[in-house]
Amino acid sequence: MNKNRMKLCAALLVAAQIPTTVFAADWCVNGGTSIKKSDERYNINPWNTAEITAGAADGKIKMVTEDGIVEVNTTPLYSLSEAYTDRVTEKDGIWGVERNVTVTEFDGSEDWELYKQPGYINDSTVIFTCTAPDEYRIQNGISTHFDVVSDKTQKNSIYDGISFGRENGTILMRFMNVRGISDVDSLKKYLKGQHESGNGVKLIYPAAESEFVPFDDDVQEKLDKSEVRGIAGGRLLKIEPYEELSDNGKLTAEALGFLKGINEITVENADDGLMYYMEGIYVDDDSVTVEIIDSDDNIYSGSIDFKDTDFLKQTITEIIVKGHNDTVIRLGMDLSKTKIPYDTVNGFNIRLADSCIKESEIMLPEYMPIVGGDISIYPGNAVMYGNDRAEAEDITEDEIEISFGDKTKTIELKEIGKTDDNKDDLTVLFLGDSLINENYYTEAVKKLNPHITFLGTRGNADAPHEGRGGWSAYDYCNETSKYGFTNPFLFDGEFDFERYMETNNYKNVDTVVLNLGINDLNLTGHNSHEEILGYFDTIVNSIHEYDENIDILINTPIMPYAEEKNTAYKNDRLEFIKSLYGHFGGMEEDGIIIVPTYLAVDPHNGYKLAEPIIDEFNQDYGLVVNDATHPNKKGYKQMAEITCLYMEYAKAVEK
Incomplete structure (x- = not known):
């Protein structure tokens, strides 16, 4: 097996380890999003809508160059997370907008119908479904007229809400009965009316695939003539360094966009002397799967489903990666920094640092009291960085020996009598x-x-x-x-x-x-x-x-x-x-x-x-x-x- 592999050091990518690192631009302009509800005391619903404002909301960005200000026309720049943010940048010498956020506005022309799946229907609400106007993978987002909920929440809900359907490529929209929207005709009339009034029902969510939209030729020419130094104005926009790692053999920018979200890696129950490598990221409509391989060519895989997983929240989510042996690899992912590849990427083989391998330990007190010889313990609870297959062996009146794999530890028993x-x-x-x-x-x-x-x-x-x-x-x-x-x-x-x-x-x-x-x-x-x-x-x-x-x-x-x-x-x-x-x-x-x-x-x-x-x-x-x-x-x-x-x-x- 090829040992000439790069190293994922302490579970974080270090750009300096990759010799072909290039910069798309010295900086980028990131979009931003603000949400203001009509009444902050209540959730977002058709009677309490939200104003969602993006960066460059007026459709213009003023680029500051050595020769003056160049005004660029653009659609608004949204931001849902660190990974899913629209941004202005330069790629391969061309200036433009990298779109990572999808904005869908419903106008009543969609193929709406009543949703008839058992378990989703109740007497307090009416629920509709339509084909999603745009492709999606991640099933989180924000909306102007609804709380965006998970499929699990939507199923049992008696409140207004919008969600991505359990059937891939569909949208579910639920109304409480008090809204007066009881059939498809009344729904379409409502959506059309909101659209024509300028207050259309919008759903904003992570794009399934990034899209780079170049600026017009005249803008390119102006920006190329002099050095771009920043922007003027632009509420909710910020300037920061923007780094993109170019193709490095089989290690692509798409793979790195996913790996950037890794916060921690632990390898438990590892065999002595084995090395572990991140091998591939596999994507389908329902989930993303991580594959890791060791130096004996054992393969480990673990998945995270798009349904019922929040990719926009800044918390650590664990992906459990397992094979056919007792080794368990845990990836702690900050999903708000994790960008899902559009297609499978594999074969790049980044080595996990030795520090990721955690040696199992049996955590026991030195002694425990017993009364009349009675004691009840669960040995598996004492195993740190391992499974719960520990056993109590060699039990005597003076001690209990706990074993896990090749490790053993003993608890002394102190008899205090039963009185x-x-x-x-x-x-x-x-x-x-x-x-x-x-x-x-x-x-x-x-x-x-x-x-x-x-x-x-x-x-x-x-x-x-x-x-x-x-x-x-x-x-x-x-x-x-x-x-x-x-x-x-x-x-x-x-x-x-x-x-x-x-x-x-x-x-x-x-x-x-x-x-x-x-x-x-x-x-x-x-x-x-x-x-x-x-x-x-x-x-x-x-x-x-x-x-x-x-x-x-x-x-x-x-x-x-x-x-x-x-x-x-x-x-x-x-x-x-x-x-x-x-x-x-x-x-x-x-x-x-x-x-x-x-x-x-x-x-x-x-x-x-x-x-x-x-x-x-x-x-x-x-x-x-x-x-x-x-x-x-x-x-x-x-x-x-x-x-x-x-x-x-x-x-x-x-x-």
């Missing part, structure tokens, strides 16, 4: 996120130990708590309110446990259970492990300043439901758990104990499953998970069991 002390009266406060807020967790603890007295201003009367859905340690230390919840711990801008106790007339508390971390990891701008653990310190220190004898149990984040698309979240949580043990591990004698709840919840049967919706597009009758983050009652019971175990352990620790 009636477990029924001692305890006063406990549960503080944290939605796992507490759902009430099932504290209710399960109450059933296991009815002698516990619960503190808290939320929850039910028998098992109150301080759980708040969506909250993080940052929120408890900084926010007075969020998501409709007020913060009872924040006084004068600081987390103050003593004033919380005084304000609520609580006399004492024996144990505080903290359940935070999952939302912290997703809190943009505040999700570094160092910052998260700093807020944990703030909470822990405030509790011990009030009473140093309080036992503080810090729950680890639990693992998400076990399926391939959730493994990145699993890895992130295990990395944080590793940091958590590094920060608070070994502090039992100080009353701070980490509870490995991540090992306790069944990753398959501990989550909420539901029957799928069956129709002509889906004939898979297997149960589907409808919440990959929050456990079902079995999962909460498992959390409660390990919590009660560690409460018992905390009493046995000499302080």
Whole structure:
């Protein structure tokens, strides 16, 4: 196999590595788009339309040259994302507009008909379909008269909305009954009237294929005579360097437009010594598929569907790339920077950097307590950068050995005995996120130990708590309110446990259970492990300043439901758990104990499953998970069991 290949370094393309890099122009003029609704309080609908304004809305761009200003006539320049932006630039010595955005205006002449697919019809709305006037692949966009929704949302909607049809090349348009548009004739009349009034119904979306439109010859001549230095005016337009990589063997600009969106690559369960290469990008009407090949010629592929995927949102989407072995390659893609090739491009073979290959690790605590020899853990939850096929082996009364592939790790077991002390009266406060807020967790603890007295201003009367859905340690230390919840711990801008106790007339508390971390990891701008653990310190220190004898149990984040698309979240949580043990591990004698709840919840049967919706597009009758983050009652019971175990352990620790 040819090893003379270029390298995708740290999952990012580095232009300097490609010797034939050329510049189309020193700069480009990017389009821009602004949206202003008639009433900002409501969504876009036929009674609350939006004004969508593009760059060069007046149809003119003033190019500044050495010899003066050259006025260029052009249609408006739109921008939907970094990848899908109209721009003025020079290609191969010719000035023009590169069109990456399609604008469709409906005027009633389309082949509209009532949409009759089961599941899309309801008594509150009428839904129509027509052939799309222009080709599309990506199924996201903006509209003047509707919210643009996914096919999944459109199917169950009782509101106005426009979407790209499940049948390729079609558009769906839904009206609420109150709009008075009940048949094809009334729809066509409405669309024609809007068009003739100058307020036509527009749908703006990423073009399936870029189009370069040269300027007229007289403009070319003027621009060629002197150096272009920029533009004059032009609201929403910006000037920035524009780089296009020319054809470099089989590596084309189209391929690079896709690869630009890669934010991160990880290769898990890799065989020793193998190298991995990005080989091709394959496009059809429904999806884009990435193909990777290794130095033993094993092929790995992974796809992302155009339906129900948002290519305009600036978030990281994962493409899972798999072959016939246990290796899993994960591409973290910022789809707003990802440009889909119009046709398949392959054979360019860019090597993935060695740093992309992640060695699997078994993340376990050094020891766990047991009461009467009972313990229940799920070994697969401990595997970082690997699948969940770990096993518990060589189980003795003193230790459990966990194996994954050729790796093993051992947990020491500390027998603390099973006594009636477990029924001692305890006063406990549960503080944290939605796992507490759902009430099932504290209710399960109450059933296991009815002698516990619960503190808290939320929850039910028998098992109150301080759980708040969506909250993080940052929120408890900084926010007075969020998501409709007020913060009872924040006084004068600081987390103050003593004033919380005084304000609520609580006399004492024996144990505080903290359940935070999952939302912290997703809190943009505040999700570094160092910052998260700093807020944990703030909470822990405030509790011990009030009473140093309080036992503080810090729950680890639990693992998400076990399926391939959730493994990145699993890895992130295990990395944080590793940091958590590094920060608070070994502090039992100080009353701070980490509870490995991540090992306790069944990753398959501990989550909420539901029957799928069956129709002509889906004939898979297997149960589907409808919440990959929050456990079902079995999962909460498992959390409660390990919590009660560690409460018992905390009493046995000499302080």
